[in-house]
Every structure is written in C-alpha cells, then in structure tokens.
Amino acid sequence: MIKKCLFPAAGYGTRFLPATKAMPKEMLPIVNKPLIQYGVEEALEAGIKDIAIVTGRNKRAIEDHFDISYELESQIQGTDKEQYLTGIRQIMQNATFSYTRQVEMKGLGHAILSGRPLIGDEPFAVVLADDLCLNPDEDGVLEQMVKLYNQFRCSIVAIQEVPRDQTSKYGVIDGQMIRDDIYRVNTMVEKPAPEDAPSNLAIIGRYILTPDIFDLIEQTEPGKGGEIQITDALMKQAQQGCVLAYKFKGRRFDCGMTEGYIEATNYCYENFHKK
Numbered sequence: 001m002i003k004k005c006l007f008p009a010a011g012y013g014t015r016f017l018p019a020t021k022a023m024p025k026e027m028l029p030i031v032n033k034p035l036i037q038y039g040v041e042e043a044l045e046a047g048i049k050d051i052a053i054v055t056g057r058n059k060r061a062i063e064d065h066f067d068i069s070y071e072l073e074s075q076i077q078g079t080d081k082e083q084y085l086t087g088i089r090q091i092m093q094n095a096t097f098s099y100t101r102q103v104e105m106k107g108l109g110h111a112i113l114s115g116r117p118l119i120g121d122e123p124f125a126v127v128l129a130d131d132l133c134l135n136p137d138e139d140g141v142l143e144q145m146v147k148l149y150n151q152f153r154c155s156i157v158a159i160q161e162v163p164r165d166q167t168s169k170y171g172v173i174d175g176q177m178i179r180d181d182i183y184r185v186n187t188m189v190e191k192p193a194p195e196d197a198p199s200n201l202a203i204i205g206r207y208i209l210t211p212d213i214f215d216l217i218e219q220t221e222p223g224k225g226g227e228i229q230i231t232d233a234l235m236k237q238a239q240q241g242c243v244l245a246y247k248f249k250g251r252r253f254d255c256g257m258t259e260g261y262i263e264a265t266n267y268c269y270e271n272f273h274k275k
C-alpha cells in the first residue's frame with residue numbers, strides 16, 4: 001500500500017518572478033485553486049492520505065492553506081460564499097499534513113532525501129506540483145501508478161514523449177518495453193542535450209519510490225547543475241534491481257513555464273468552470 005505522498009516544494013520559482021517573490025510558486029492559482037491543491041487532490045483520489053511537504057523559507061502560505069482560518073470561517077459562515085470552501089474543507093478532513101524544511105537548495109534528490117523523516121521505511125509517491133496532470137472522468141495519474149506499483153512492487157517514474165529538441169528540460173529514460181506503455185529502465189540521464197538523449201521519453205513529475213532510494217540518494221554525487229539529482233539515484237536503483245517507466249494516460253501541463261501555466265488555466269476554465 002502506498003500511504004504517503006511527498007511534495008518537494010522548497011524551490012524559489014524564479015521563472016515566475018515577481019509573482020513568487022513573497023508567495024510560494026506552489027500557491028499560484030490555476031483559475032481559483034492553487035497548484036499544490038490539485039496535486040493533493042490527485043493523491044487523495046489515489047487513496048493516499050498522508051501528505052508530506054518539503055518546504056523552505058517563505059513557504060508558510062502552504063501550511064496556512066491546509067489549515068483552518070477561523071477569522072475567514074466566522075466571516076462567511078451562513079453566507080452563500082461558504083460553498084467556495086467546500087473542496088478545501090473536504091481535503092482537510094480526509095488528509096493529514098506534515099512538513100519539514102529543506103534548509104539548503106541542493107537539488108530534487110536532496111529535497112526528497114530531506115523528506116525521509118516524514119516518510120520512514122515505506123514506499124511513497126512524489127508529486128512535483130508544477131507538473132499539473134489531469135485525466136478527468138478516469139483514473140488520475142497517481143492512481144494509475146499506484147495500481148502498477150501494487151503489481152510490480154518497484155520504483156516507477158511517469159514518462160511522456162516530448163519533441164527531441166526539448167530533452168534538455170527533463171530526465172530522459174531508455175528501456176525495454178515490457179508491456180503496452182510500460183518500460184523497464186536501462187538508462188536514465190538528467191537533462192541531456194538532444195544529441196546525447198537516449199530517447200525522447202521524458203520523466204514527468206510523478207514518481208513512486210521504494211525506500212531504498214534514500215540510501216542511494218545519500219551515495220549520489222552532485223550531477224547536472226551541481227545538484228543531487230533523483231534521476232541519478234534512480235539510475236543506480238535500475239542497475240541494482242528494477243525501475244519502471246510508465247507512459248501515463250492523461251494530460252500534463254508544465255506550469256513551471258508561463259506557456260504551460262496559461263494553457264492549464266484555459267483548459268481548467270473551459271472544462272471545470274465555464275457554465
């Protein structure tokens with residue numbers, strides 16, 4: 001059973017300055033809901049109720065968002081505005097939240113390692129909130145991955161085909177297809193130039209990780225950009241045992257970039273909000 005989901009949320013969000021100067025990028029709204037709430041909803045839909053968030057300085061708004069605001073509650077109690085809080089109230093009833101801080105920014109692998117005290121010795125999911133993944137009316141992406149984990153019991157990364165000239169934005173895998181949409185990973189490279197990329201199968205911000213990954217991250221030297229990369233630790237895991245890559249069903253929006261953010265906003269407005 002996957003019971004815990006880790007959200008690395010300590011990054012500075014520099015691509016969205018000045019909006020992210022005093023506000024966490026994970027709190028940027030897609031229409032009227034912050035990005036991280038979409039991720040938490042996806043975890044809950046997958047049956048994962050323990051939400052572990054790795055934060056950093058200037059991230060208090062995330063903790064406040066998943067807490068009661070007594071002043072606001074008493075202001076709107078009994079008015080028609082109460083309906084706007086229904087979704088977040090349900091989340092707070094169904095999920096528990098725990099937090100830890102990543103004190104130094106040393107990369108995604110290091111952020112995940114910082115979450116170790118919250119996760120312990122069990123398999124867990126990871127969501128990068130700025131990859132917004134939607135699959136309305138069918139299983140969400142994490143739910144698809146949890147089902148796969150229950151069959152295979154090893155680490156799984158979500159992947160998507162990207163244009164060749166985009167490989168340097170992603171971790172890229174290569175492997176053997178063992179079933180429709182499922183690959184056994186042979187190679188993984190963090191942000192390769194198109195000419196060095198082993199394929200055009202890019203890792204998207206959804207992972208299921210077995211807990212031996214923590215020791216592997218500890219043994220991982222800084223890689224691309226001088227940072228400790230989860231991709232490098234996963235490569236070791238693939239060499240020692242098995243890592244799967246799963247071409248998920250659904251749409252993914254790169255909300256870490258303005259174009260993807262606007263596309264996601266338009267999509268959510270058209271599909272979920274427009275009357």
Ligand code: G1P
Pocket residue numbers: 108128131169170171172190191202203204205229230231256
């Ligand atoms: C991270 C990972 C990368 C992955 C990407 C997905 O990169 O390091 O392997 O492909 O997330 O969004 P980042 O976008 O944080 O630079």
